[in-house]
Each structure stands twice: as C-alpha cells, then as structure tokens.
Amino acid sequence: MSLLTLSNVSVRYGRLTAVRGVSFSLAEGEVLFITGPNGAGKSSLLRAIAGVTPPAGGRIDFEGHDITGRAPEDIARLGLSMVPEGRDVFGGLTIEENLLVGTGMHAAERGWRARAASELEAVYATFPILKDRRHAQAGLLSGGQQQMLVIGRALMTNPRLVAIDEPSLGLAPNITDQVYERLIALRAERKLTLLIVEQSSTRAMLVGGRMMLMRGGEILLDGDARALGQSEAMQAAYFGYGEH
Amino acid sequence: MSELVADRISVAFAGLKALSEVDLKVASGQIVGLMGPNGAGKTTLVNVLTGFQPPTAGAVLLDGAPLSGPKPHLLRRRGIARTFQGGRLFRDLLVIDNLEVTGIGLGQSRSAAIAEARAMLDWVGIAHLANRIAGTLPYTDERRVAIGRALMGRPAFILLDEPAAGMSGQEAADLSALIRRIAREMGCGVLLIEHNVGLVLDLCDHIVVLDSGAVIETGDPAFIRASEKVRHAYMGTAADTHMPVLEVGQ
Amino acid sequence: DDDKIIVGFATAATGFMQAYDKPAEDAAMIRIKEINEAGGLLGKQIEVVTADTKTDRAEGAKAGLSVIDAGADLVVVSCDYDFGSPAALAAESSGLVSFFLCAESIKAGIQGVGPHSFSASVLAAVQGATMAQWSYEKKGARSYYRLLDTWTEYNKGICDGFDWMLPQLADAKLVGEDTFLNEDASIAAQITRIKALPQEPDAIMLCTMMPGAVSAIKQIRAAGINSMILNGSGVDGSYWLSAVPDLSNFFVPVQGSVYGDDPNPAVTAFNAKYKEATGGDPSTQYTYPGYVMIDVWAKAVERAGTTDADAVVAELEKMNAEPTLFGPRTFTPELHHQNQARYLIVETKAGKPGVVDEWTISAPIPVADLMK
Amino acid sequence: MRQSPALRSLSTPILLSLLLVCFALAAVFAGSRPFNQTIIDIFLQVIFVVGLYTFVGNSGVISFGHIAFACLGGYVAAWTTIKPMLKGGAMPGLPDWLMQTEIPYWASALVAALWAALWAGIFGSVLMRLSGIAASIATFAMLAMVNSIYSNWESVTSATSSVVGIPIVRVIWPYLIAAIIAVFVAWAYSISRHGLALRAARDEPTAAAASGIDIPRARLIAFVLSGGIMGAGGALYAHSIGIVTPDTFYLGLTFTTLSMLVVGGMSTLSGAVLGVLILSTLIQVLRWLEAGVQIGTSTFALPGGVQEIALGAVMIVILMFRPTGIMGNKELNLPMAGSEKAGRQGPEPQTTNKE
Amino acid sequence: MGSLLQVVFDALALGSLYALAALGIALIFGVMRLVNFAHGDVIAFCVFALLWPSTDAVAVVFAGNLPWFLLIPLVLAVGAALSVLSELVVFRRFRRANPATMMIASFALGFVIRYFLLMLYSSRPKSISLLPALSQPIEIFGARIPLLQLITILVTIAVLFGLTAFLRRTRFGLEMRAAAENFTMARMLGVRANRVIMGAFALSGALAGAIALILGSQTGTANITMGANVMLMAFIATVIGGMGSLAGAVIAGFLLGSIATVMQVILPPDARAFRDAFVYGAVILVLIFRPQGLLSARGAKERV
Ligand SMILES: Nc1ncnc2c1ncn2[C@@H]1O[C@H](COP(=O)(O)OP(=O)(O)OP(=O)(O)O)[C@@H](O)[C@H]1O
Ligand SMILES: Nc1ncnc2c1ncn2[C@@H]1O[C@H](COP(=O)(O)OP(=O)(O)OP(=O)(O)O)[C@@H](O)[C@H]1O
Ligand SMILES: [Mg+2]
Numbered sequence A: 001m002s003l004l005t006l007s008n009v010s011v012r013y014g015r016l017t018a019v020r021g022v023s024f025s026l027a028e029g030e031v032l033f034i035t036g037p038n039g040a041g042k043s044s045l046l047r048a049i050a051g052v053t054p055p056a057g058g059r060i061d062f063e064g065h066d067i068t069g070r071a072p073e074d075i076a077r078l079g080l081s082m083v084p085e086g087r088d089v090f091g092g093l094t095i096e097e098n099l100l101v102g103t104g105m106h107a108a109e110r111g112w113r114a115r116a117a118s119e120l121e122a123v124y125a126t127f128p129i130l131k132d133r134r135h136a137q138a139g140l141l142s143g144g145q146q147q148m149l150v151i152g153r154a155l156m157t158n159p160r161l162v163a164i165d166e167p168s169l170g171l172a173p174n175i176t177d178q179v180y181e182r183l184i185a186l187r188a189e190r191k192l193t194l195l196i197v198e199q200s201s202t203r204a205m206l207v208g209g210r211m212m213l214m215r216g217g218e219i220l221l222d223g224d225a226r227a228l229g230q231s232e233a234m235q236a237a238y239f240g241y242g243e244h
Numbered sequence B: 001m002s003e004l005v006a007d008r009i010s011v012a013f014a015g016l017k018a019l020s021e022v023d024l025k026v027a028s029g030q031i032v033g034l035m036g037p038n039g040a041g042k043t044t045l046v047n048v049l050t051g052f053q054p055p056t057a058g059a060v061l062l063d064g065a066p067l068s069g070p071k072p073h074l075l076r077r078r079g080i081a082r083t084f085q086g087g088r089l090f091r092d093l094l095v096i097d098n099l100e101v102t103g104i105g106l107g108q109s110r111s112a113a114i115a116e117a118r119a120m121l122d123w124v125g126i127a128h129l130a131n132r133i134a135g136t137l138p139y140t141d142e143r144r145v146a147i148g149r150a151l152m153g154r155p156a157f158i159l160l161d162e163p164a165a166g167m168s169g170q171e172a173a174d175l176s177a178l179i180r181r182i183a184r185e186m187g188c189g190v191l192l193i194e195h196n197v198g199l200v201l202d203l204c205d206h207i208v209v210l211d212s213g214a215v216i217e218t219g220d221p222a223f224i225r226a227s228e229k230v231r232h233a234y235m236g237t238a239a240d241t242h243m244p245v246l247e248v249g250q
Numbered sequence C: 001d002d003d004k005i006i007v008g009f010a011t012a013a014t015g016f017m018q019a020y021d022k023p024a025e026d027a028a029m030i031r032i033k034e035i036n037e038a039g040g041l042l043g044k045q046i047e048v049v050t051a052d053t054k055t056d057r058a059e060g061a062k063a064g065l066s067v068i069d070a071g072a073d074l075v076v077v078s079c080d081y082d083f084g085s086p087a088a089l090a091a092e093s094s095g096l097v098s099f100f101l102c103a104e105s106i107k108a109g110i111q112g113v114g115p116h117s118f119s120a121s122v123l124a125a126v127q128g129a130t131m132a133q134w135s136y137e138k139k140g141a142r143s144y145y146r147l148l149d150t151w152t153e154y155n156k157g158i159c160d161g162f163d164w165m166l167p168q169l170a171d172a173k174l175v176g177e178d179t180f181l182n183e184d185a186s187i188a189a190q191i192t193r194i195k196a197l198p199q200e201p202d203a204i205m206l207c208t209m210m211p212g213a214v215s216a217i218k219q220i221r222a223a224g225i226n227s228m229i230l231n232g233s234g235v236d237g238s239y240w241l242s243a244v245p246d247l248s249n250f251f252v253p254v255q256g257s258v259y260g261d262d263p264n265p266a267v268t269a270f271n272a273k274y275k276e277a278t279g280g281d282p283s284t285q286y287t288y289p290g291y292v293m294i295d296v297w298a299k300a301v302e303r304a305g306t307t308d309a310d311a312v313v314a315e316l317e318k319m320n321a322e323p324t325l326f327g328p329r330t331f332t333p334e335l336h337h338q339n340q341a342r343y344l345i346v347e348t349k350a351g352k353p354g355v356v357d358e359w360t361i362s363a364p365i366p367v368a369d370l371m372k
Numbered sequence D: 001m002r003q004s005p006a007l008r009s010l011s012t013p014i015l016l017s018l019l020l021v022c023f024a025l026a027a028v029f030a031g032s033r034p035f036n037q038t039i040i041d042i043f044l045q046v047i048f049v050v051g052l053y054t055f056v057g058n059s060g061v062i063s064f065g066h067i068a069f070a071c072l073g074g075y076v077a078a079w080t081t082i083k084p085m086l087k088g089g090a091m092p093g094l095p096d097w098l099m100q101t102e103i104p105y106w107a108s109a110l111v112a113a114l115w116a117a118l119w120a121g122i123f124g125s126v127l128m129r130l131s132g133i134a135a136s137i138a139t140f141a142m143l144a145m146v147n148s149i150y151s152n153w154e155s156v157t158s159a160t161s162s163v164v165g166i167p168i169v170r171v172i173w174p175y176l177i178a179a180i181i182a183v184f185v186a187w188a189y190s191i192s193r194h195g196l197a198l199r200a201a202r203d204e205p206t207a208a209a210a211s212g213i214d215i216p217r218a219r220l221i222a223f224v225l226s227g228g229i230m231g232a233g234g235a236l237y238a239h240s241i242g243i244v245t246p247d248t249f250y251l252g253l254t255f256t257t258l259s260m261l262v263v264g265g266m267s268t269l270s271g272a273v274l275g276v277l278i279l280s281t282l283i284q285v286l287r288w289l290e291a292g293v294q295i296g297t298s299t300f301a302l303p304g305g306v307q308e309i310a311l312g313a314v315m316i317v318i319l320m321f322r323p324t325g326i327m328g329n330k331e332l333n334l335p336m337a338g339s340e341k342a343g344r345q346g347p348e349p350q351t352t353n354k355e
Numbered sequence E: 001m002g003s004l005l006q007v008v009f010d011a012l013a014l015g016s017l018y019a020l021a022a023l024g025i026a027l028i029f030g031v032m033r034l035v036n037f038a039h040g041d042v043i044a045f046c047v048f049a050l051l052w053p054s055t056d057a058v059a060v061v062f063a064g065n066l067p068w069f070l071l072i073p074l075v076l077a078v079g080a081a082l083s084v085l086s087e088l089v090v091f092r093r094f095r096r097a098n099p100a101t102m103m104i105a106s107f108a109l110g111f112v113i114r115y116f117l118l119m120l121y122s123s124r125p126k127s128i129s130l131l132p133a134l135s136q137p138i139e140i141f142g143a144r145i146p147l148l149q150l151i152t153i154l155v156t157i158a159v160l161f162g163l164t165a166f167l168r169r170t171r172f173g174l175e176m177r178a179a180a181e182n183f184t185m186a187r188m189l190g191v192r193a194n195r196v197i198m199g200a201f202a203l204s205g206a207l208a209g210a211i212a213l214i215l216g217s218q219t220g221t222a223n224i225t226m227g228a229n230v231m232l233m234a235f236i237a238t239v240i241g242g243m244g245s246l247a248g249a250v251i252a253g254f255l256l257g258s259i260a261t262v263m264q265v266i267l268p269p270d271a272r273a274f275r276d277a278f279v280y281g282a283v284i285l286v287l288i289f290r291p292q293g294l295l296s297a298r299g300a301k302e303r304v
C-alpha cells in the first residue's frame, strides 16, 4: 500500500510555474531521493506536500487521506514531518524546547510524555553536541549545529514519513554520515518512510534506494539510485544536454 | 604583499569557549582553508577578523599593525571583505546595485562604482544577471553575486564562509575555478571555510583545522589528508570511511 | 440675503469638544428661537447654518470659511480658544463678528483674534480670583496650597487669577505648590507632598478640568486630606459626583445654577426650557454662555440697527454691566471678555451640590496682569 | 537604447507632481474657500508624509518622532513672521534680534527647514545608532520631549496656549509648490548614493556593514533631510491656519501621517503621495456623506462618527489585501520607459511590431 | 526613612499600572511582533461595558453595580472576548504582514473601537464608582499606599509569575513561543498555531480588563481615551524592558513609574512641568545604553 501519492501536482508562484504535474507514489518504508539542479522545483514540491504552499493543481494523498490544500498542522498531525530548506530553528527557544515543540501534538495520547522523553534521549544520542548545550538558545548555534537540531526535531514527532530538504547542507562530513545512519536505522526500526532532497546524486548512490531526478519542475528520471547514478542519461538530464 | 594575522584569538560566549588562542595567517595571493566540525568556531573566527565579533583576548593584525575598534564597515574599507554563510544579498535591489552600493560604501564616486560593478560582474561571469532583482536568484548565482560584491574595491583579503554549500559537483568545480582566479589574478588573500573536503584539499595552499575552538592541525593539503587527528574529528565518507547502506532488496 | 440674518456655527459636532460646544449651542438656539418668535431681529428672522470642526484646528478653519461662504453675519466658534480660533481668524479676516461659545482665555477676543472677536464667558482668572477672595473672606481660609494641572491654558488661567488675588489678601499664605498632568494615572507623589506639610492647608486651589479632575479629587480625598478644595467652573455638574461618594468641603464658582436652586427664578425657567428643547437638564454651567452670547449680540444689532460688523462691535463695546440672565456683562474697546463677574458659589456637601453664596471680586483683574 | 536609471525614474516625481497640480486646479475651478482650504490641507499632508517617507521609506526604521520637526518648524514661523509688537506679549523670552525679525512666509519656511534639520542632526547623531523598534521608541521619546518642552516653555513658546498673529496664506500655489519641491527632494535623495546605500542597509544591515557602509551615518543623512522637509511643512501648516500650539503637532498628526504612509506603501515615494491623496479623498467623501447628500428628493446622511469608523475599516481592508500598501514596492511610472509623452496622450497608435 | 519609603510606594503606585499594562502588550508583541495600539481602546471598552449606552452626561450604570465576584470576571471576559474578536476579524489576516503594517492595522482598529464608543456614549467623560472600598489607603511602616495600588502590585507580580510559568512550563506556553518565533515552522510541527495565538489574545484582553478595573476604580472616570496614555507608557516599558521579555516589561514599567515619581519629587517647582521631558530623556538614555532592552529577550539578537 502506498503511503504517499501525488497525482499531477503543480505549484505556482504568480506567473511562474515551479512544479508541473508531478505524479508518483511512495510505499511505506521506502527511501526516495529527489535530486536535481538549482531551481528544479524540489523544495517547492516538498512545501506543497507539507501544506506550506498549497498546490495550484493536482491531488496529494497521505495514508488514505486527501491532504491537498490542508493546513500544515493537520498534515503534520497525520504523521508527515518536514524539514524545510534553510534552518528554521526557533532561535529564542532553547535546544531542548525546540525539540519538544512538535511532541505536543500527541498530547491527547496516553503516555506521550514518557515517549517524548525517550525520543529526546535518542536524538541526544545521535547528536551529543545538542545534549551538551540543551539549555542554550538555539539561535546562537553554529550553522551545522542548527541543521542537526532541525533534523532531530523532525524525528521527535514520531512521524510515518519525513521529508528532508538538503539534510547535508552545512554539515561536516562525519555528521552527515551520522544523520544518514540514524535515518536508516529509524527506517528499519519503525518502517519510517524517507523523502530526501539532495542537490547531488552522490549520497543517493552511496545509500541506495530509489532516486528521482527533477528539472524544470518535472520528473525526468525515476529508478534505482545506484543504477541511475552511474548512467549517462542522468548526466544528460541533470545538465539538460541535448535538449535544445 | 600584505598579511592578515589572527594572533592568539580567544572568544568566549557566556561560559562557552568558542575560540581559544587561535593563530592564523593569510598572505596576499594565498588560499588558506579553514576546516573543522560543526561548531568548531570557524564562522566566529571570520567574525573576529571582520569586526563583527570583538575577541575576548588576542589581536587581529593587518600588515603587522593591530586593527583597533570592531567596526565592520571600517575594516571593509581597509580591504578585508567577506561573504556570509547565508547569501545576505540586498534582496530588493538589482544585482548591479548590490555591487554598486558596495562601491559607494567604499567611498567611490557613483560612476566609478557602476563601472567597477559592471566589470566585476563580467569578471565573476554573471554579467547577464546584472539587471535581475537579487532576491529572485537561484542559490548558486546568489553565491556568485555575494562573491562579486565582496570583491568590489579589490580588497586585499576575502573571507568566504561555506561558499559551496548546497552546490552540485559541477557547480562546486566552477566555483573552485573562480576562487583560484581570485587568488591568482587579483592577488587576493583568500580564507575559505568549506565542508566540501575535496574542494578544500584541492584548492588550498595551506589548511588550518579547528575543533572545539582550538587549532588541532595545520599544514598543507597532503598533510591534512593524512592526519589521523583530522580524520577522527572531522572526515566522513568523503575520506571513505564506512557508510550506512540500505540492505539489498529494498 | 436681505430678508434674513444668518448666524453661522463653526463648532464641533463630533470629537471631544462636542461635549462642550453642543450644550452651549443648544442654549444659543433657545435664545434665537425666542427672538424669532418675538418677531425677529431688525424685523428679520434669524437663520442658522452649521459646519463641523470635528475638534480639529485645520477643520476649524474650513468650517469657519464654510459658514462665512454661506453668508453668516455672526460666526460662532468652538468653546475652547485653541479649537475656535482658526474659524475666528477666518471671520476676522472677512471682517465679521465672531463669538467664542465659552472660551475663558483672554486671547478669545481682541488679544488673540482681533477687534471683531468676543467671548461669551468669563475669564478663567476671574474664577481663581473669586475662589481665593471668597474663601478668604467667607471661610476664613489663610493657608493655601496650589495644585496646577499644566495640561491646558484654561487650568493655568485659574491659577493665574488665584496668584493675582492671593497677595492682596493680608496674611493669606501659599504653603506649597505642585503640578501634575491631567492624564496622570496616579498623583501619589503630589499627594505625598501635601501630606508632608506640617499642617493640612486650609484650602487647596485645584486648577484642573475634566476628566483628570475627578481622578485628582478622588485621590486627594482617599488620602485623607480634608482641606477645602477650590476649583474653576470646569468641574461644575453633579454627573461625576458618584465617583467620589460623599464628597464634602468642595467649592465651584458658576454663572448660573444647574441644580434648580438659582437665586434668579428666570434661570430655573431657562433650565426647564432647555430640558424641553433637548430632553435633558443642563449638565454644567457651560450651557449658559451660549444664551448670553445671542442675547448681547442681538441687543447690539438692534441698537446699531444693522448687522454691519463695525457698528455692532461699537454697540457691544458700549455695554457696561449690561444685565443678562447670568449676571452683568461688560465689553470695552480693550477687552471683549469679562475680567470681573458675579459668580454663584456652589458647595458640595455629602455629595450634594447647592448654591451657598454669591461673589464678585472686589476689582476687575487688570488687562496687563492677564496678558503676562 | 536604455536610458540611465536616474533619468528613467524621473517620470515618477513628474507624474506625482502632475497629480498634485490636478488637485490644485480642481480647487481653483471649484472656487469654494472651504474646498480650497481642504486642498491646502492635503498638500500639507503630502509634505509631511513625503518628509516621513524620506526617512522611513529608505531606512526601514519606523519613526514616531518626525512630527516633532514639524513642531519646531511651526514655531519658527511664529518666531519669525508675527509682528514684533504682538510677539512681545506672547513670547517675551525671545532674544531681541528675533523679536525684531519679521520675514515673509516663504522665508520662514526655509528657516524652519534649516532649524528642524539642525535639530534632526543633533537628535539623530544620538538616535541613529539604534535600529528597529528601539529606534521607533527613541524617536517617540524625542517627540514627547519636544512636546513637553514646547508645552511648558512659557516665555518662548507661550506654552500650551495658541500663538496667534501668524500671517495666514490662503492661496493654494505656495502649498502646491512646496509639495512638489518636497516630492522632488525626496526623489533626488532616494536615487542618490546615500539613498541607495541606506536602502541596502534597510534590507541587510549585516551585509551593508560588511560592504563598508556606515549605517548610522547613512541614516543620519536621511534623518536630517526628512527633518528639514517636516520643518518646512510645519511652518506652512502654521501659515495655513494662523496659529500654532504644541498639541497640534503630537500624537494625532503622527498617526495620521504614519497611517497615510503605510496605507500608501511605505517603501515608495508614489506610495507616500498616493496614500495621502487616496485617504484624504476618502475622508472628504465620507465627510460629505456625513453632512448629507441630496439623492433625488431625500437627503441621505451618515450618522456622526460613522465617518471615522468607516475610515478605520477601510484602512484595515486595504492593508488586508495589500499588506505592503496600495503601491506595494512599485513606483508610479510611465508605462513605456523613456518616452515622456506616453502618459498624457492616452493610448498610442499600435504601430509597434511584435517580434 | 518614612518619607523615602513613601517615595518608593508612590513610585510603585504609578509603576504598577504601567507594569501590568506592559504585560498585556509584551505578550502580544512576543507572540506576534505586533505592537497592538488597539489595546488602549480595549481597556476603554471594558470600562464602558459597565455602562448603558447613552450620550447623557450622567452615566447610567449597568453591570458596574454587580458585586465584585461577578464584576471582575465579567470585565475580564469582556476584554478577552473583544481581544479574541479582533484577532479573528483583523489580525488573523496579517500573519505575514510586516510589523509596520500590523501596527497601523491595530491603530485603525483602535480608531474603530474608539469611535464606536463615541457614538454610543459621546465623548464626554463619565463617572463611575467602581469597587469604592479599594480607594482606602493603608499604612505600612508609616508610609501610605492606597489599597488598590497594593492590590495592583500584587496582581502584577502574580500575573508575571503565572504567565512566565505558563509560557515556560506548559506545552501550550511552549507552542505559543514557538508560533511567535516562526509561525509556519510551528505549524509544520503540528502546532495549531491559530488557536495558540487566539489564546494569547484572550490572555492579553483579560489583562486589559484588569487594567480597566484598576483605572476605573482609581480615577472614577470612564473616558474614551483613558487607555491611550497607559498603553503608550506600557508600550515604552515593553521596549525598554527588552522586547518580548515579560519580566523586563514589568521591571521597565516600574522603572518608568519611578522615574516620573522621582522627577516629581526632586525637580524644583518651576521645572516640574517639564517632568515628562526628563522622563523621556531617561528613556532615550536607557535605549542608547541598552538598545536590546534591560532584560533582552532570548533570541532577540541575531548572530552573524
Ligand atoms: N516564494 C517564491 N516565490 C517566487 N518564486 C519562487 C519562490 N520559491 C521558489 N521560487 C522559484 O521556483 C523555482 C523552483 O524553486 P525551488 O526552490 O523549488 O527549487 P529547488 O529545486 O529547491 O532549488 P535549490 O536546489 O536551489 O534549492 C525557482 O525558479 C525559484 O526561483
Ligand atoms: N553569539 C554567540 N553566542 C553564544 N554562542 C555562540 C555565539 N556565536 C557562536 N556561538 C557558539 O560558538 C561555537 C562556534 O560557532 P561557529 O558558528 O563559529 O561554528 P562554525 O565552526 O562556523 O560551525 P559550522 O560549520 O556549523 O558553521 C558554536 O558552538 C556556537 O554555538
Ligand atoms: Mg531547494
């Protein structure tokens, strides 16, 4: 059964069309990388899925609910967690508070506090630096530390699907590795589905899974990451060779 | 020949030692790399060198003389330019105006500023973007504009904070070529912060590695590549360590 | 038009001045109606045109010009000098007579507008002087404390009159003084200063106006200071007394009584008429100058036999202790205002106001002293 | 051929001035004195809003204090144009030479501009180091200080009492000319090097500092210039009604001016001017409605107070739909850059060939 | 000694009102970056809600005669309701607008409320006797302080601690602060941000109601513009306290009251009229030396 289905989704900013009729579906536990050059519309697509920029056309289903045009908080509450591009930390809150914000949506469930506490420990285990500075103000963290924080925060909400926009941005190589380690482990533990946007296909090739290439708001290629990554078609599509 | 020196710089933020007694030297025409894990203090060091952050101890020396007064605009006028981790363009202005304004800030006449701005856009390779509103540019181009802006008035030093972040391989390679030209053709001293290890190792004459605010290693690229300390503190897959991989069949 | 006389009201129909302008205007209308019913002025009916100043100075100038363009023979302007003067200046430059409904600053007239401008009320300074002399003579007050709200000229005017009178009262002494601002949320510091006096003063001259007056009085009494409180006419009326239950030893000078106990029965009759016309009793004495204004102006027009401004002004300036419903009125070529007037003294005792006396200061306040 | 940007943007002040001229002509043809006065008020408001724009629009710092400069200017008019005899009575504390001075209204406006600019320089050199809301509050504190001083300095300002005897100017032209000058000055500043630097600093202060721009100094220049415009406006205001009091120049005018600027669009000159024209027209229409209009045989009138409520509601609605103001970030411009004729001659014959 | 204590009490008496008002302003500012100029008019509205609409000079008291245990909740509820209404009808549509636009919108809203009251009640100040028992002064160590002010001070401190604990310790408070910092991001984390902001408005409105009660009983007057001055001082207190810092706002509120009181005490009679010039001069000084405010709110300063 597919967890997330996009049918013919498009996104517009005024006259500019950033995403044109994109359709795909994502099964539970799948890992999907979306790559593509600058301005391909990757971030716009993610924002449409998360309900931040309502799509101009098409339909999005998540876990059997039509979420097209729904409010971001409703989508989040269905279990879709998104890490946007650019580090949207709550600068005035402490690191721990940042991590806890999203757990509030489970407040109606029993035992949520205990679960939040154990999630917190898990995030701290992945990023010890966050634990060291748990009571520091998030806005004062370095760029990379903030990136760790937003990823950790998204994982705290116990989501079914995480969509992450450029997780490696500004991260030191070893930290990037840790992020991926954690994501992959979570996928194994609780069938977490991953939708990851990365500029380059290198990481997708290393990790494996499924990969899509976006360009000019459309999906040009869709297939196995390792296979695609090495292909000539990939290079051509990425840079748009032979199109004019 | 001109020389920018960080002399035993320390910075503390309410109990947190962001930098402790860091020494660093950049000379004209030289590309110096600054590496280190997240939160090592790289940006803080650049902030100190450009007057955005007064050091708790130590001094910044320009050609042997200490720079006094942490006024960023004055340091810029003395030839120490920088870019930021985010683009920080003047988003409502045209690209050409972004550069022109900097010329004006440096005290150039209006016409001189415009002329230099045009020449600079051309030199950086983005002359075609001159009349775009800066806020609408894609990421890569934004970086180039920021670099062009920093190069106005031909500064003696340019400090680049993660200029290649979020760039694809090809884009990073283009950027790398540009940085090399800045050093070779303009004779600028370049301080480069990057997490793209390949780019740094390839480009720099000299590399300083920070961890937790202290210098843990300095040397030429070959030495840094080989350093066990650096590998331990910093390197990941890029230096081909282990990497999580999906089990086959998924 | 030759068959009618036009009175133009450039007054506030909206904004905070409306509260002052409206009652006086209603009273003026009553006098106009009386005149029209008695056959009109110079045999012509008086007609009224109005323009709203919106309690704004720039709008005031426009309102003035509007009624002038509508052919006004008399331009009636807002109660307060600041808000009335733009329209009055417009009238002056068109060579028309203007009357402030109830302004109590010396500027409302020759000094601040020009030779064709008058005020229908009495100078604020007279109020302060009246209270000082009356309390000295009739209440035996000797030690005075002066508390000035620096918010308006009116307030300062009261205190100026008080200051002029005090030195003339042998062995009366000013034991302290202080200032506050009408909008001050608390005057605790000022009260502390009064409390710090070795002895409670006999009287506190309180130069202020609504709404800050209520707050000040409330706080003074709450602090247990029981001195007599002397005021200007601005705090006349019983509408606010509920805020200071059982207020006593509190004195206000008024031109006529709104409490139904005016020694002159004609005033009580006027109050009835006012109620008939507007549906409510006059709430303060500031209703009355509107009536006086039309009264004296109409008399001057009758005597001059024309509405021509200069002729009317000349007749007005001949008035010396001209009797009106609310006391005698005098205008001179130097002063188009009252620098001496008969005042009724209203005392509030256990929350009930009533007329207890009548007082006219022993000498008019010299124009030179008023101008300083 | 492209023209230089400066020349191209020249069409903005020209168009705005033409608009103002239209208003002036309307007043002349209507021939009604109250209407004439209304248009004078509108021009004064244009001067104030354009003055405020010169600082706020370019620096991005909301100033609550600019009306203080209008106050300074208004009193200069009082000090320099009232007949010496009258002055002595109202403001005995003036120095002798000032007491004897009597200059024409236009000269008083000039002196007022200089005097206000001087004080803007003095206050500005302290305040311009601040940014954001702290700067806004500091400018407000400046206004309150000026107000408090002018409301109580008996001997030179006559305190709260109105100063009278200022020659009244009821012809419309001086106000029109002053408004047009203000528009051109504001335009010239915003395209100047200082204006450009300040606008850059507005968007990205950090990057501006890293570009060599001395932000406090850039702000100070705008502050002084806009203070000067406000000062001239204040003096003319005094001449339009013949009196000044400190509370004319306080919160009421401050908020009217700011509202017009924000509703028009605070980052453009066109927004500043159109904000005044549109809101003033709206106010006027509402006032007519309130006074009663004849529709057929019956008179239709809004109850008193509805005017203000409607004005507030309309402002909210405008801002809801145009959060950056009516003009947003756009300047009023000729549709065809460079051809000065296009605007006036209506639609041009379609001879252009499309490629 | 007694007189020094008296000065302290007088300062507290004035300052407590500013401090309490500043809490309402700081709360909304912290949550929305909105300088809510309508707050002063909400205060006035709460007082007028106790009177029947009439344009006569004499106030026709209506709810004002209720016993205190009904009166107080009623006024707080009126404030909260009006405040929530203003959020629903107006401010909700300004989430993405810049602070200047929101500020002018709030000003326009205040204008609407003010003239609405004016239509119903006329511009004449009206007198009411609210909770008269509270005007009695009480003596502490030979210094006098009106009971009302003592209550105000206690209420202010209680509200400060209550609010701070609420914002720091509760989930709702955390969500409120998160929504304040980054509205969209908070929603992406499942925070029902609109509800949260509505909650903040309700709190702030209830605080306006509290101010209304205090001002009403202290001055005995209902006046269309009665909230304006307090609102202005509260706004200044909010800024010099450190934007968004509740404790800072309270401290600054007391500080403003103290400066005004001390000036009143130490200035010679002739200079006393200029008191406000000194007070505002002090405001400028504070801002110059601490532009970020006395207790700068966390996150107020962006790092490079
Ligand atoms: N808020 C916006 N308003 C207008 N245009 C936008 C907006 N956001 C994105 N765009 C435009 O939409 C297009 C797609 O942008 P998007 O950010 O989705 O690309 P991307 O693939 O994420 O690129 P990058 O790799 O640089 O992050 C671009 O042309 C961009 O300029
Ligand atoms: N203004 C500040 N207040 C408190 N702590 C700060 C401040 N600025 C930086 N820090 C801390 O100092 C440390 C160094 O930060 P810095 O930004 O220099 O790191 P960096 O090396 O640039 O990291 P990155 O690669 O992630 O950008 C971090 O732990 C950061 O949280
Ligand atoms: Mg993107």
Ligand SMILES: [Mg+2]
Pocket (backbone or CB within 6 Å): A142, A143, A144, B042, B043, B044, B085, B161
């Ligand atoms: Mg960094």
